[in-house]
Amino acid sequence: MDLREATADDVGSIREVALASLAASYGHAVDETLLSEAVENWYGADDVDEDIADPDTVFPVAVVAGEVVAFAESYVVDRRERVGEIDWLHVHPDHRESGIGSALLERVEDELRDRDVDSIEGKVLVDNEAGTAFYEREGYDLSGERVVDIGGEEFQERLYRKRIGRDGTLREGIYETADGETVYVAFDEGERGSKAPFYVAYADADHESRYGYFCGNCEGTNVAIDTMDAVECLDCENRRKAARWDAAY
Structure with a gap:
């Protein structure tokens, strides 16, 4: 398994991994049509190209036998402290439980630490039990929970946070x-x-x-x-x- 930065040539593979991963994690709770609509909204070719080209975005992919099988996307947000927000961390179902998710997260954390963030955050729907367990296993603390509306349906979302830098003053x-x-x-x-x-x-x-x-x-x-x-x-x-x-x- 190799880790590298995503390129414009990876857009199709990223979309495929995202849909397969979402279906595996949420197929029991979220309608398939909504999942497909979500991928179209979030991972249109132009949007992914823009994100990959954005110097403020951390976008590594994991490659096995020449194929992209996982990816992560995060960026830095300057609030009253400097926060690294993980937008996505997806591993194709055929390659889960192999250490790829942990390796991707470590890569993201290293790059965000180099950008002098105070903490790193990730959001996961409660229905994704594997996702919540993943963050807890990786040393993230549950810092909040809220209701989110997705396509007219309400879901519980958990926010996980790991403080890795200096303490910021939140106001x-x-x-x-x-x-x-x-x-x-x-x-x-x-x-x-x-x-x-x-x-x-x-x-x-x-x-x-x-x-x-x-x-x-x-x-x-x-x-x-x-x-x-x-x-x-x-x-x-x-x-x-x-x-x-x-x-x-």
Whole structure:
């Protein structure tokens, strides 16, 4: 097994691995049509080419006998601390339980550590028992759980985190919306946007009632979310692609 950086020639193989991996992990819980739609949304050829070419993205693949059998994708998000977010870590079902997932994760962690991140995060749906067990086995701590909407269906998602750098100071901001409502912005809960991060905004100081997103580019809350969890600020056109809701297997 060899590890190398992904290239534009790997796009087709990456899509095949993603679909096979998602079907194996979620076929019992998620409709096949939704899985196929998710791969089309997340792994269109142009999108993958763009991600591979992005210098801020870590995108290694694992190759066995000349074929791509696994891949991982992650990037750095500057919140109030510097976080490495793992978007995907997928291993083809025929090559699981062979150490490839652990080797890919180690490669990702090494590259993110070189970029001076404070912690690394991965999100996994609760229905993916192998994925949650993987992160726990690799030394990640469960740091939160939330409900996510995928194609009109609700699923429980777990956030795993490993702190690997200096301790960052996490802060909250209190803002007033254009409608005069007070929101509490959690700067330690952010998602990468095309212009700046989106931060989770809450309607209460205890962070129990979620309000929506706060745009880090224009500092507004006029943010729309579609059924695939794509996010767009309607004031400044800051965008986040449709959410990729599994970062392991």
